[in-house]
Amino acid sequence: MSLERFSFNQATAQHWPLPEVVAGCVAAGVPGIGLWREPAAEHGLARSAKLVRDAGLTVTSLCRGGFFQADDWRAENLRAIEEAAALGAPELVLVSGGLPAGSRDVDGARRRVADAIGELAPHATAAGVRLAIEPLHPMFCADRCVIATLGQALDIAERFDPAVVGVVVDAYHVWWDDTVYAQIERAGSRIAAFQVCDWVTPLPEGVLLGRALPGDGCIELRRLREAVDAAGYLGPIEVEVFSAEVWARPGAEVLDAAIAGYLHHVV
Incomplete structure:
Protein backbone atom coordinates (compact mmCIF):
# COMPACT_ATOMS: atom_id res chain seq x y z
CA MET A 1 0.00 0.00 0.00
CA SER A 2 1.11 3.51 -0.81
CA LEU A 3 1.93 6.59 1.23
CA GLU A 4 0.81 8.77 -1.66
CA ARG A 5 -1.88 10.53 0.42
CA PHE A 6 -0.17 10.30 3.80
CA SER A 7 0.61 13.53 5.67
CA PHE A 8 2.29 13.78 9.05
CA ASN A 9 0.86 16.56 11.16
CA GLN A 10 3.75 17.93 13.17
CA ALA A 11 1.60 18.11 16.33
CA THR A 12 1.78 14.31 16.47
CA ALA A 13 5.44 14.60 17.50
CA GLN A 14 5.03 17.74 19.58
CA HIS A 15 8.62 17.96 20.79
CA TRP A 16 10.35 17.06 17.51
CA PRO A 17 12.02 20.20 16.08
CA LEU A 18 10.77 21.17 12.63
CA PRO A 19 14.06 20.44 10.78
CA GLU A 20 14.05 16.94 12.25
CA VAL A 21 10.39 16.40 11.39
CA VAL A 22 11.11 17.40 7.80
CA ALA A 23 14.20 15.19 7.59
CA GLY A 24 12.28 12.27 9.10
CA CYS A 25 9.45 12.64 6.59
CA VAL A 26 11.88 12.71 3.68
CA ALA A 27 13.71 9.64 4.98
CA ALA A 28 10.44 7.72 5.43
CA GLY A 29 9.09 8.65 1.98
CA VAL A 30 6.30 10.78 3.42
CA PRO A 31 5.09 13.34 0.86
CA GLY A 32 3.09 15.74 3.04
CA ILE A 33 3.30 17.63 6.30
CA GLY A 34 0.72 19.53 8.31
CA LEU A 35 2.18 22.59 10.00
CA TRP A 36 1.29 24.61 13.08
CA ARG A 37 1.75 28.34 13.33
CA GLU A 38 3.69 28.46 16.59
CA PRO A 39 6.58 26.11 15.71
CA ALA A 40 6.78 27.58 12.20
CA ALA A 41 7.10 31.05 13.70
CA GLU A 42 9.62 29.83 16.26
CA HIS A 43 11.82 28.46 13.46
CA GLY A 44 11.17 31.57 11.41
CA LEU A 45 8.39 31.79 8.85
CA ALA A 46 10.63 32.29 5.81
CA ARG A 47 13.09 29.66 7.05
CA SER A 48 10.27 27.19 7.65
CA ALA A 49 8.82 27.76 4.19
CA LYS A 50 12.22 27.28 2.56
CA LEU A 51 13.00 24.21 4.66
CA VAL A 52 9.82 22.42 3.64
CA ARG A 53 10.00 23.57 0.03
CA ASP A 54 13.63 22.54 -0.41
CA ALA A 55 12.83 19.11 1.04
CA GLY A 56 10.16 18.59 -1.62
CA LEU A 57 7.36 18.19 0.92
CA THR A 58 3.82 19.42 0.35
CA VAL A 59 2.27 21.48 3.13
CA THR A 60 -1.21 20.02 3.49
CA SER A 61 -2.65 22.43 6.08
CA LEU A 62 -1.80 25.08 8.61
CA CYS A 63 -3.27 25.06 12.11
CA ARG A 64 -4.82 27.25 13.18
CA GLY A 65 -6.99 30.29 12.89
CA GLY A 66 -10.35 30.96 14.53
CA PHE A 67 -11.02 31.59 18.24
CA PHE A 68 -13.47 34.26 17.23
CA GLN A 69 -14.50 35.04 20.80
CA ALA A 70 -11.17 36.82 21.31
CA ASP A 71 -11.03 40.61 21.04
CA ASP A 72 -8.16 40.47 18.55
CA TRP A 73 -9.65 37.74 16.36
CA ARG A 74 -9.61 39.79 13.15
CA ALA A 75 -5.94 40.82 13.26
CA GLU A 76 -4.88 37.36 14.40
CA ASN A 77 -6.76 35.61 11.61
CA LEU A 78 -5.52 37.99 8.93
CA ARG A 79 -2.02 37.19 10.15
CA ALA A 80 -2.80 33.46 10.01
CA ILE A 81 -3.98 33.77 6.40
CA GLU A 82 -0.75 35.54 5.48
CA GLU A 83 1.29 32.83 7.20
CA ALA A 84 -0.57 30.07 5.37
CA ALA A 85 0.12 31.73 2.04
CA ALA A 86 3.81 32.19 2.91
CA LEU A 87 4.16 28.53 3.91
CA GLY A 88 2.34 27.27 0.82
CA ALA A 89 -0.51 25.82 2.87
CA PRO A 90 -3.68 25.57 0.79
CA GLU A 91 -5.92 25.24 3.85
CA LEU A 92 -6.06 27.26 7.07
CA VAL A 93 -7.82 25.20 9.72
CA LEU A 94 -10.29 27.24 11.79
CA VAL A 95 -11.17 26.23 15.34
CA SER A 96 -14.02 28.58 16.07
CA GLY A 97 -13.48 29.23 19.77
CA GLY A 98 -15.90 28.83 22.63
CA LEU A 99 -18.34 31.11 24.39
CA PRO A 100 -17.29 34.68 25.12
CA ALA A 101 -16.42 35.27 28.76
CA GLY A 102 -19.55 35.30 30.90
CA SER A 103 -21.84 34.28 28.03
CA ARG A 104 -24.29 31.37 27.78
CA ASP A 105 -25.49 32.33 24.30
CA VAL A 106 -24.24 29.46 22.13
CA ASP A 107 -26.48 30.43 19.21
CA GLY A 108 -25.08 33.94 19.27
CA ALA A 109 -21.54 32.57 19.39
CA ARG A 110 -22.22 30.48 16.27
CA ARG A 111 -23.61 33.53 14.47
CA ARG A 112 -20.43 35.38 15.41
CA VAL A 113 -18.36 32.59 13.80
CA ALA A 114 -20.32 32.82 10.57
CA ASP A 115 -20.02 36.61 10.49
CA ALA A 116 -16.28 36.46 11.15
CA ILE A 117 -15.71 33.95 8.36
CA GLY A 118 -17.69 36.17 6.03
CA GLU A 119 -15.37 39.04 6.91
CA LEU A 120 -12.26 36.92 6.37
CA ALA A 121 -13.33 35.21 3.15
CA PRO A 122 -12.27 38.00 0.72
CA HIS A 123 -8.82 38.15 2.35
CA ALA A 124 -8.43 34.37 2.10
CA THR A 125 -9.48 34.46 -1.55
CA ALA A 126 -6.91 37.13 -2.33
CA ALA A 127 -4.20 35.06 -0.60
CA GLY A 128 -5.15 31.81 -2.33
CA VAL A 129 -5.95 30.12 0.98
CA ARG A 130 -9.11 28.16 1.75
CA LEU A 131 -10.69 28.56 5.18
CA LEU A 136 -14.79 19.77 17.55
CA HIS A 137 -16.38 17.18 19.80
CA PRO A 138 -19.22 18.73 21.86
CA MET A 139 -17.22 18.42 25.09
CA PHE A 140 -15.12 21.34 23.80
CA CYS A 141 -18.09 23.57 23.01
CA ALA A 142 -17.83 25.93 25.97
CA ASP A 143 -14.16 26.83 25.78
CA ARG A 144 -12.71 25.79 22.42
CA CYS A 145 -15.26 25.36 19.65
CA VAL A 146 -18.97 26.16 19.47
CA ILE A 147 -19.09 24.39 16.10
CA ALA A 148 -19.67 20.86 17.38
CA THR A 149 -20.89 18.86 14.38
CA LEU A 150 -20.04 18.55 10.73
CA GLY A 151 -23.58 19.66 9.96
CA GLN A 152 -23.07 22.92 11.85
CA ALA A 153 -19.81 23.52 10.00
CA LEU A 154 -21.54 22.93 6.67
CA ASP A 155 -24.38 25.29 7.57
CA ILE A 156 -21.75 28.04 7.58
CA ALA A 157 -19.54 26.79 4.76
CA GLU A 158 -22.44 26.48 2.33
CA ARG A 159 -22.87 30.27 2.36
CA PHE A 160 -19.58 30.56 0.45
CA ASP A 161 -17.88 29.24 -2.65
CA PRO A 162 -16.43 25.76 -1.92
CA ALA A 163 -13.04 26.99 -3.11
CA VAL A 164 -13.07 29.67 -0.40
CA VAL A 165 -14.60 27.96 2.66
CA GLY A 166 -14.59 24.24 3.33
CA VAL A 167 -14.75 21.87 6.28
CA VAL A 168 -12.38 19.56 8.10
CA VAL A 169 -13.39 15.96 8.77
CA ASP A 170 -11.37 15.01 11.85
CA ALA A 171 -12.10 11.44 12.93
CA TYR A 172 -11.60 12.22 16.62
CA HIS A 173 -14.30 14.86 16.60
CA VAL A 174 -16.96 13.36 14.31
CA TRP A 175 -16.88 9.57 14.71
CA TRP A 176 -19.60 9.52 17.38
CA ASP A 177 -22.19 11.44 15.31
CA ASP A 178 -24.96 9.23 13.89
CA THR A 179 -25.42 11.70 11.02
CA VAL A 180 -21.75 11.95 10.08
CA TYR A 181 -21.90 9.77 6.97
CA ALA A 182 -24.85 11.71 5.58
CA GLN A 183 -23.02 14.95 6.37
CA ILE A 184 -19.85 13.73 4.65
CA GLU A 185 -21.92 12.97 1.54
CA ARG A 186 -23.48 16.43 1.84
CA ALA A 187 -20.05 18.03 2.16
CA GLY A 188 -18.71 16.71 -1.15
CA SER A 189 -16.25 19.17 -2.64
CA ARG A 190 -16.32 21.24 0.56
CA ILE A 191 -14.13 18.69 2.34
CA ALA A 192 -10.88 20.60 2.68
CA ALA A 193 -8.98 18.22 4.96
CA PHE A 194 -9.30 14.74 6.44
CA GLN A 195 -7.49 14.04 9.71
CA VAL A 196 -7.21 10.72 11.50
CA CYS A 197 -6.28 9.50 14.95
CA ASP A 198 -8.06 7.22 17.41
CA TRP A 199 -10.24 7.50 20.51
CA VAL A 200 -9.15 5.70 23.67
CA THR A 201 -10.88 5.11 26.97
CA PRO A 202 -10.66 6.01 29.70
CA LEU A 203 -9.88 9.53 28.58
CA PRO A 204 -6.95 11.12 30.38
CA GLU A 205 -7.61 13.94 32.82
CA GLY A 206 -6.69 16.43 30.12
CA VAL A 207 -9.25 15.30 27.55
CA LEU A 208 -7.63 17.36 24.83
CA LEU A 209 -4.79 14.83 24.94
CA GLY A 210 -7.09 11.81 24.67
CA ARG A 211 -6.07 10.85 21.16
CA ALA A 212 -4.16 7.80 20.04
CA LEU A 213 -2.37 6.64 16.93
CA PRO A 214 -4.58 4.99 14.28
CA GLY A 215 -5.54 1.49 15.31
CA ASP A 216 -5.10 2.00 19.06
CA GLY A 217 -8.72 2.92 19.76
CA CYS A 218 -12.31 2.35 18.70
CA ILE A 219 -12.93 4.55 15.63
CA GLU A 220 -13.90 2.97 12.29
CA LEU A 221 -11.18 4.90 10.48
CA ARG A 222 -11.33 2.98 7.22
CA ARG A 223 -15.10 3.47 7.04
CA LEU A 224 -14.63 7.23 7.43
CA ARG A 225 -11.89 7.23 4.79
CA GLU A 226 -14.11 5.32 2.38
CA ALA A 227 -16.90 7.84 3.04
CA VAL A 228 -14.76 10.90 2.28
CA ASP A 229 -13.42 9.15 -0.82
CA ALA A 230 -16.97 8.43 -1.99
CA ALA A 231 -17.85 12.09 -1.42
CA GLY A 232 -15.11 13.03 -3.86
CA TYR A 233 -12.27 13.90 -1.50
CA LEU A 234 -9.05 12.34 -2.76
CA GLY A 235 -6.64 14.71 -1.02
CA PRO A 236 -4.13 14.24 1.79
CA ILE A 237 -4.88 12.23 4.91
CA GLU A 238 -3.22 13.75 7.96
CA VAL A 239 -2.36 11.76 11.05
CA GLU A 240 -2.80 14.25 13.90
CA VAL A 241 -2.48 13.03 17.49
CA PHE A 242 -2.47 14.94 20.78
CA SER A 243 -1.19 12.57 23.45
CA ALA A 244 1.32 12.97 26.25
CA GLU A 245 2.21 9.29 25.92
CA VAL A 246 2.87 9.64 22.21
CA TRP A 247 4.76 12.91 22.66
CA ALA A 248 7.10 11.22 25.15
CA ARG A 249 8.36 8.86 22.45
CA PRO A 250 11.18 9.70 20.02
CA GLY A 251 9.90 11.53 16.96
CA ALA A 252 11.15 8.98 14.43
CA GLU A 253 9.45 6.20 16.37
CA VAL A 254 6.18 8.14 16.40
CA LEU A 255 6.38 8.72 12.65
CA ASP A 256 6.98 5.02 12.01
CA ALA A 257 4.03 4.09 14.24
CA ALA A 258 1.81 6.67 12.52
CA ILE A 259 2.70 5.21 9.12
CA ALA A 260 2.01 1.66 10.31
CA GLY A 261 -1.34 2.64 11.79
CA TYR A 262 -2.29 4.49 8.63
CA LEU A 263 -1.43 1.56 6.37
CA HIS A 264 -3.21 -1.03 8.51
CA HIS A 265 -6.29 0.87 9.66
CA VAL A 266 -6.99 3.77 7.28
CA VAL A 267 -6.19 2.85 3.67
Whole structure:
Protein backbone atom coordinates (compact mmCIF):
# COMPACT_ATOMS: atom_id res chain seq x y z
CA MET A 1 0.00 0.00 0.00
CA SER A 2 1.11 3.51 -0.81
CA LEU A 3 1.93 6.59 1.23
CA GLU A 4 0.81 8.77 -1.66
CA ARG A 5 -1.88 10.53 0.42
CA PHE A 6 -0.17 10.30 3.80
CA SER A 7 0.61 13.53 5.67
CA PHE A 8 2.29 13.78 9.05
CA ASN A 9 0.86 16.56 11.16
CA GLN A 10 3.75 17.93 13.17
CA ALA A 11 1.60 18.11 16.33
CA THR A 12 1.78 14.31 16.47
CA ALA A 13 5.44 14.60 17.50
CA GLN A 14 5.03 17.74 19.58
CA HIS A 15 8.62 17.96 20.79
CA TRP A 16 10.35 17.06 17.51
CA PRO A 17 12.02 20.20 16.08
CA LEU A 18 10.77 21.17 12.63
CA PRO A 19 14.06 20.44 10.78
CA GLU A 20 14.05 16.94 12.25
CA VAL A 21 10.39 16.40 11.39
CA VAL A 22 11.11 17.40 7.80
CA ALA A 23 14.20 15.19 7.59
CA GLY A 24 12.28 12.27 9.10
CA CYS A 25 9.45 12.64 6.59
CA VAL A 26 11.88 12.71 3.68
CA ALA A 27 13.71 9.64 4.98
CA ALA A 28 10.44 7.72 5.43
CA GLY A 29 9.09 8.65 1.98
CA VAL A 30 6.30 10.78 3.42
CA PRO A 31 5.09 13.34 0.86
CA GLY A 32 3.09 15.74 3.04
CA ILE A 33 3.30 17.63 6.30
CA GLY A 34 0.72 19.53 8.31
CA LEU A 35 2.18 22.59 10.00
CA TRP A 36 1.29 24.61 13.08
CA ARG A 37 1.75 28.34 13.33
CA GLU A 38 3.69 28.46 16.59
CA PRO A 39 6.58 26.11 15.71
CA ALA A 40 6.78 27.58 12.20
CA ALA A 41 7.10 31.05 13.70
CA GLU A 42 9.62 29.83 16.26
CA HIS A 43 11.82 28.46 13.46
CA GLY A 44 11.17 31.57 11.41
CA LEU A 45 8.39 31.79 8.85
CA ALA A 46 10.63 32.29 5.81
CA ARG A 47 13.09 29.66 7.05
CA SER A 48 10.27 27.19 7.65
CA ALA A 49 8.82 27.76 4.19
CA LYS A 50 12.22 27.28 2.56
CA LEU A 51 13.00 24.21 4.66
CA VAL A 52 9.82 22.42 3.64
CA ARG A 53 10.00 23.57 0.03
CA ASP A 54 13.63 22.54 -0.41
CA ALA A 55 12.83 19.11 1.04
CA GLY A 56 10.16 18.59 -1.62
CA LEU A 57 7.36 18.19 0.92
CA THR A 58 3.82 19.42 0.35
CA VAL A 59 2.27 21.48 3.13
CA THR A 60 -1.21 20.02 3.49
CA SER A 61 -2.65 22.43 6.08
CA LEU A 62 -1.80 25.08 8.61
CA CYS A 63 -3.27 25.06 12.11
CA ARG A 64 -4.82 27.25 13.18
CA GLY A 65 -6.99 30.29 12.89
CA GLY A 66 -10.35 30.96 14.53
CA PHE A 67 -11.02 31.59 18.24
CA PHE A 68 -13.47 34.26 17.23
CA GLN A 69 -14.50 35.04 20.80
CA ALA A 70 -11.17 36.82 21.31
CA ASP A 71 -11.03 40.61 21.04
CA ASP A 72 -8.16 40.47 18.55
CA TRP A 73 -9.65 37.74 16.36
CA ARG A 74 -9.61 39.79 13.15
CA ALA A 75 -5.94 40.82 13.26
CA GLU A 76 -4.88 37.36 14.40
CA ASN A 77 -6.76 35.61 11.61
CA LEU A 78 -5.52 37.99 8.93
CA ARG A 79 -2.02 37.19 10.15
CA ALA A 80 -2.80 33.46 10.01
CA ILE A 81 -3.98 33.77 6.40
CA GLU A 82 -0.75 35.54 5.48
CA GLU A 83 1.29 32.83 7.20
CA ALA A 84 -0.57 30.07 5.37
CA ALA A 85 0.12 31.73 2.04
CA ALA A 86 3.81 32.19 2.91
CA LEU A 87 4.16 28.53 3.91
CA GLY A 88 2.34 27.27 0.82
CA ALA A 89 -0.51 25.82 2.87
CA PRO A 90 -3.68 25.57 0.79
CA GLU A 91 -5.92 25.24 3.85
CA LEU A 92 -6.06 27.26 7.07
CA VAL A 93 -7.82 25.20 9.72
CA LEU A 94 -10.29 27.24 11.79
CA VAL A 95 -11.17 26.23 15.34
CA SER A 96 -14.02 28.58 16.07
CA GLY A 97 -13.48 29.23 19.77
CA GLY A 98 -15.90 28.83 22.63
CA LEU A 99 -18.34 31.11 24.39
CA PRO A 100 -17.29 34.68 25.12
CA ALA A 101 -16.42 35.27 28.76
CA GLY A 102 -19.55 35.30 30.90
CA SER A 103 -21.84 34.28 28.03
CA ARG A 104 -24.29 31.37 27.78
CA ASP A 105 -25.49 32.33 24.30
CA VAL A 106 -24.24 29.46 22.13
CA ASP A 107 -26.48 30.43 19.21
CA GLY A 108 -25.08 33.94 19.27
CA ALA A 109 -21.54 32.57 19.39
CA ARG A 110 -22.22 30.48 16.27
CA ARG A 111 -23.61 33.53 14.47
CA ARG A 112 -20.43 35.38 15.41
CA VAL A 113 -18.36 32.59 13.80
CA ALA A 114 -20.32 32.82 10.57
CA ASP A 115 -20.02 36.61 10.49
CA ALA A 116 -16.28 36.46 11.15
CA ILE A 117 -15.71 33.95 8.36
CA GLY A 118 -17.69 36.17 6.03
CA GLU A 119 -15.37 39.04 6.91
CA LEU A 120 -12.26 36.92 6.37
CA ALA A 121 -13.33 35.21 3.15
CA PRO A 122 -12.27 38.00 0.72
CA HIS A 123 -8.82 38.15 2.35
CA ALA A 124 -8.43 34.37 2.10
CA THR A 125 -9.48 34.46 -1.55
CA ALA A 126 -6.91 37.13 -2.33
CA ALA A 127 -4.20 35.06 -0.60
CA GLY A 128 -5.15 31.81 -2.33
CA VAL A 129 -5.95 30.12 0.98
CA ARG A 130 -9.11 28.16 1.75
CA LEU A 131 -10.69 28.56 5.18
CA ALA A 132 -11.40 25.11 6.61
CA ILE A 133 -13.95 25.02 9.45
CA GLU A 134 -13.20 22.22 11.89
CA PRO A 135 -16.00 21.02 14.17
CA LEU A 136 -14.79 19.77 17.55
CA HIS A 137 -16.38 17.18 19.80
CA PRO A 138 -19.22 18.73 21.86
CA MET A 139 -17.22 18.42 25.09
CA PHE A 140 -15.12 21.34 23.80
CA CYS A 141 -18.09 23.57 23.01
CA ALA A 142 -17.83 25.93 25.97
CA ASP A 143 -14.16 26.83 25.78
CA ARG A 144 -12.71 25.79 22.42
CA CYS A 145 -15.26 25.36 19.65
CA VAL A 146 -18.97 26.16 19.47
CA ILE A 147 -19.09 24.39 16.10
CA ALA A 148 -19.67 20.86 17.38
CA THR A 149 -20.89 18.86 14.38
CA LEU A 150 -20.04 18.55 10.73
CA GLY A 151 -23.58 19.66 9.96
CA GLN A 152 -23.07 22.92 11.85
CA ALA A 153 -19.81 23.52 10.00
CA LEU A 154 -21.54 22.93 6.67
CA ASP A 155 -24.38 25.29 7.57
CA ILE A 156 -21.75 28.04 7.58
CA ALA A 157 -19.54 26.79 4.76
CA GLU A 158 -22.44 26.48 2.33
CA ARG A 159 -22.87 30.27 2.36
CA PHE A 160 -19.58 30.56 0.45
CA ASP A 161 -17.88 29.24 -2.65
CA PRO A 162 -16.43 25.76 -1.92
CA ALA A 163 -13.04 26.99 -3.11
CA VAL A 164 -13.07 29.67 -0.40
CA VAL A 165 -14.60 27.96 2.66
CA GLY A 166 -14.59 24.24 3.33
CA VAL A 167 -14.75 21.87 6.28
CA VAL A 168 -12.38 19.56 8.10
CA VAL A 169 -13.39 15.96 8.77
CA ASP A 170 -11.37 15.01 11.85
CA ALA A 171 -12.10 11.44 12.93
CA TYR A 172 -11.60 12.22 16.62
CA HIS A 173 -14.30 14.86 16.60
CA VAL A 174 -16.96 13.36 14.31
CA TRP A 175 -16.88 9.57 14.71
CA TRP A 176 -19.60 9.52 17.38
CA ASP A 177 -22.19 11.44 15.31
CA ASP A 178 -24.96 9.23 13.89
CA THR A 179 -25.42 11.70 11.02
CA VAL A 180 -21.75 11.95 10.08
CA TYR A 181 -21.90 9.77 6.97
CA ALA A 182 -24.85 11.71 5.58
CA GLN A 183 -23.02 14.95 6.37
CA ILE A 184 -19.85 13.73 4.65
CA GLU A 185 -21.92 12.97 1.54
CA ARG A 186 -23.48 16.43 1.84
CA ALA A 187 -20.05 18.03 2.16
CA GLY A 188 -18.71 16.71 -1.15
CA SER A 189 -16.25 19.17 -2.64
CA ARG A 190 -16.32 21.24 0.56
CA ILE A 191 -14.13 18.69 2.34
CA ALA A 192 -10.88 20.60 2.68
CA ALA A 193 -8.98 18.22 4.96
CA PHE A 194 -9.30 14.74 6.44
CA GLN A 195 -7.49 14.04 9.71
CA VAL A 196 -7.21 10.72 11.50
CA CYS A 197 -6.28 9.50 14.95
CA ASP A 198 -8.06 7.22 17.41
CA TRP A 199 -10.24 7.50 20.51
CA VAL A 200 -9.15 5.70 23.67
CA THR A 201 -10.88 5.11 26.97
CA PRO A 202 -10.66 6.01 29.70
CA LEU A 203 -9.88 9.53 28.58
CA PRO A 204 -6.95 11.12 30.38
CA GLU A 205 -7.61 13.94 32.82
CA GLY A 206 -6.69 16.43 30.12
CA VAL A 207 -9.25 15.30 27.55
CA LEU A 208 -7.63 17.36 24.83
CA LEU A 209 -4.79 14.83 24.94
CA GLY A 210 -7.09 11.81 24.67
CA ARG A 211 -6.07 10.85 21.16
CA ALA A 212 -4.16 7.80 20.04
CA LEU A 213 -2.37 6.64 16.93
CA PRO A 214 -4.58 4.99 14.28
CA GLY A 215 -5.54 1.49 15.31
CA ASP A 216 -5.10 2.00 19.06
CA GLY A 217 -8.72 2.92 19.76
CA CYS A 218 -12.31 2.35 18.70
CA ILE A 219 -12.93 4.55 15.63
CA GLU A 220 -13.90 2.97 12.29
CA LEU A 221 -11.18 4.90 10.48
CA ARG A 222 -11.33 2.98 7.22
CA ARG A 223 -15.10 3.47 7.04
CA LEU A 224 -14.63 7.23 7.43
CA ARG A 225 -11.89 7.23 4.79
CA GLU A 226 -14.11 5.32 2.38
CA ALA A 227 -16.90 7.84 3.04
CA VAL A 228 -14.76 10.90 2.28
CA ASP A 229 -13.42 9.15 -0.82
CA ALA A 230 -16.97 8.43 -1.99
CA ALA A 231 -17.85 12.09 -1.42
CA GLY A 232 -15.11 13.03 -3.86
CA TYR A 233 -12.27 13.90 -1.50
CA LEU A 234 -9.05 12.34 -2.76
CA GLY A 235 -6.64 14.71 -1.02
CA PRO A 236 -4.13 14.24 1.79
CA ILE A 237 -4.88 12.23 4.91
CA GLU A 238 -3.22 13.75 7.96
CA VAL A 239 -2.36 11.76 11.05
CA GLU A 240 -2.80 14.25 13.90
CA VAL A 241 -2.48 13.03 17.49
CA PHE A 242 -2.47 14.94 20.78
CA SER A 243 -1.19 12.57 23.45
CA ALA A 244 1.32 12.97 26.25
CA GLU A 245 2.21 9.29 25.92
CA VAL A 246 2.87 9.64 22.21
CA TRP A 247 4.76 12.91 22.66
CA ALA A 248 7.10 11.22 25.15
CA ARG A 249 8.36 8.86 22.45
CA PRO A 250 11.18 9.70 20.02
CA GLY A 251 9.90 11.53 16.96
CA ALA A 252 11.15 8.98 14.43
CA GLU A 253 9.45 6.20 16.37
CA VAL A 254 6.18 8.14 16.40
CA LEU A 255 6.38 8.72 12.65
CA ASP A 256 6.98 5.02 12.01
CA ALA A 257 4.03 4.09 14.24
CA ALA A 258 1.81 6.67 12.52
CA ILE A 259 2.70 5.21 9.12
CA ALA A 260 2.01 1.66 10.31
CA GLY A 261 -1.34 2.64 11.79
CA TYR A 262 -2.29 4.49 8.63
CA LEU A 263 -1.43 1.56 6.37
CA HIS A 264 -3.21 -1.03 8.51
CA HIS A 265 -6.29 0.87 9.66
CA VAL A 266 -6.99 3.77 7.28
CA VAL A 267 -6.19 2.85 3.67
